[in-house]
Every structure is written in C-alpha cells, then in structure tokens.
Amino acid sequence: MTDLTPPKIQLVLITGLSGSGKSVALTALEDMGFYCVDNLPPELLEAFIALEQSHQASKVAIAMDVRSAASLPGLPQRLALLINNSDRRVALTTVFLDATTETLVRRFSETRRLHPLSLKTADDQQRALTDAIEHERELLAELRDKALVFDTSLIRPAQLRSQIKDLLGSTQAPLTLVFESFAFKRGIPMDADFVFDVRMLPNPHYEAELKPMSGRDAAVANYLAAQPEVGEMQGQIVDFLHHWLPKMLRDHRSYVTVAIGCTGGQHRSVYLVEQLAQVFSSEWAARVRHREIDGWPVRGPQASY
Numbered sequence: 001m002t003d004l005t006p007p008k009i010q011l012v013l014i015t016g017l018s019g020s021g022k023s024v025a026l027t028a029l030e031d032m033g034f035y036c037v038d039n040l041p042p043e044l045l046e047a048f049i050a051l052e053q054s055h056q057a058s059k060v061a062i063a064m065d066v067r068s069a070a071s072l073p074g075l076p077q078r079l080a081l082l083i084n085n086s087d088r089r090v091a092l093t094t095v096f097l098d099a100t101t102e103t104l105v106r107r108f109s110e111t112r113r114l115h116p117l118s119l120k121t122a123d124d125q126q127r128a129l130t131d132a133i134e135h136e137r138e139l140l141a142e143l144r145d146k147a148l149v150f151d152t153s154l155i156r157p158a159q160l161r162s163q164i165k166d167l168l169g170s171t172q173a174p175l176t177l178v179f180e181s182f183a184f185k186r187g188i189p190m191d192a193d194f195v196f197d198v199r200m201l202p203n204p205h206y207e208a209e210l211k212p213m214s215g216r217d218a219a220v221a222n223y224l225a226a227q228p229e230v231g232e233m234q235g236q237i238v239d240f241l242h243h244w245l246p247k248m249l250r251d252h253r254s255y256v257t258v259a260i261g262c263t264g265g266q267h268r269s270v271y272l273v274e275q276l277a278q279v280f281s282s283e284w285a286a287r288v289r290h291r292e293i294d295g296w297p298v299r300g301p302q303a304s305y
Helices: 022-033 042-054 065-084 102-109 124-147 159-170 218-226 227-250 268-282
Strands: 008-015 035-038 059-063 092-100 149-153 176-182 196-198 255-262 285-290
Touching: 008 022, 008 042, 008 124, 008 218, 022 035, 022 092, 022 218, 035 218, 042 059, 042 065, 042 149, 059 227, 065 124, 092 124, 092 159, 102 124, 124 196, 159 285, 176 268, 196 227, 227 255, 227 268, 255 268, 268 285
Parallel strands: 008 059, 008 092, 035 059, 092 149, 176 255, 176 285, 196 255
Antiparallel strands: none
16 A cells, blocks of 8 residues: 655744845755755745655755745744644754844945845935844744744854754754853854853963963863862853753753853853753753854955855
8 A cells, every 4th residue: 555644854944034144044954955945935835845745855944034024924823733733744943043233234235235124215224224124023033932043143154054054964852952152242142042151250361371272272171170160150050951951842942052151252151161061962962152263253245145
C-alpha cells in the first residue's frame, strides 16, 4: 500500500525589520540546502507547504515582512494552525532580524532605498523614515516575541551568515542557549533575553600583561578564576538560569540568549560566557557568541544588507 503521509518538513520563517538583513539570512539558508522564497503572501502559506511536501521537500525557508502588511495580523494564527495540524507534519523555526533605529536609518540613507512604509510625499523624509521604522516594529512585535532574534546592528553580513548556519545547521535540541559577551560602551544586544552586568568584577584590563589578551586566553582565565567575586557571580547566574530555563521551555521557547556585559567586551564577559556555556552544555545545546572580539567594527556603507 502506498504511504500517503506527507514527509516532515523543516520550515524556517525569516521576518524582521526592513534593512536588518533578511536577504543575507535567506542566502545563508540557501547555502544550507533550504528552498527559499522571499515575500510569500501569508494567505498562500498552507498551500505552498502542501505543494512542497508533494515534491518531497524537507527544508524550506520563507521570508515575510511588512510588504504583506495587510495580512500580517493573521500570520501567527496561520502558523499555529499549520504546526498543530498533524497531517502537515511541520517543524517551525521563526527567525527575527532586528537592528537599532539609528542603524536602520543609516542603512536606508546610505543605500538610498525607500522603506516599504515610508510616505514618498512627506516633507521631512528623515522623520518619515524614523516613523516608518517604529510603525514596522509595532506591526511585527507579536512575531518577535517567540522568535530566534538576531541583532544585526553591530555585525557585518558575513558574521550574520555564520551565526545563522551555526544555530540552524545543528541538530535541533528542545532548548538552545546562546551565551553572548558584549561591551556596554557599544550598547546592549537587542536579541538578549537576559542581560547580566559584570562590570563590578576585577578587571584584567588593568594588569599590563593581561590587557592585550581576551577572556579565552589561559592567563586571563586563571586570573579571573582566582577571584572569589567572579566565582560568586558565575554561581548566581547558573542558579538563576537553572531555575528559570525549564519554565521558559514549558512556555514553548526554543532559543534563549543570555548576554554578559563588561566595559570592553574583551575579558570578564568573554570568560564568563565560556564558563557558562561549558556548564550548560551537558543539559542543553549551548552556543557561544563574542560580539566584540569575534566581530568587526561596523564603519562605512552598509549596502550589503
């Protein structure tokens, strides 16, 4: 007898703010073997998935954004119906690309592109662009709430592609933890679910031989491991996460980003991120991201976004 059950399909929904890097994310997924479609109207979602399953597709990525603004309010309900339909057999991951308003204004200004929600007739185009971005945030807020969020404000496209491949290319675990170090002087990551400030801890920056190193170097790690306050901070963060992560999993959270910040994002935050990832890797899928030391300074035109 012929088995008419459709194959299980891995669906990645890419959404987020215009200019935040959705085309870069789609390219990364295409490199990973996903069949990618940009700007699919939400009304066609179920029919499209049915078609791809009839073609025996197993990995599909779809980008949706405010170009389908009229249909966005009903998208969460459509997604819920799709993944709860046992006949469809869909595993959904929602990826939300975000960036600061200042960054997006700069990108649109440098590329001279028009925001999808901008009014061409506005007297003050700069103000019209800012208003359009903030309105877009409101329209997409519900989709962002339970998505895997990437803040692209301070990273280049190559780094975003790498992060997409790292998080979506691995075996899916019930919960993936992303531990991210950052510098407060460059702003708090917008993709963080929890933020811990470790600037009060002893700073290797003031030790001449340790200053040029990072928290991944053995000398810095040994220095920080010998400080009682560092161990106390690490233990309290571990206890906090052990208490709340199971509750977040019960709330159907698949990804949680824990951001650890110090002044320069080089020593203390990097060390603690490495330590925390090691502690939690036996329980969950743990990933490490060092925004300042693994990234590149963002200067000049952002046209590649």
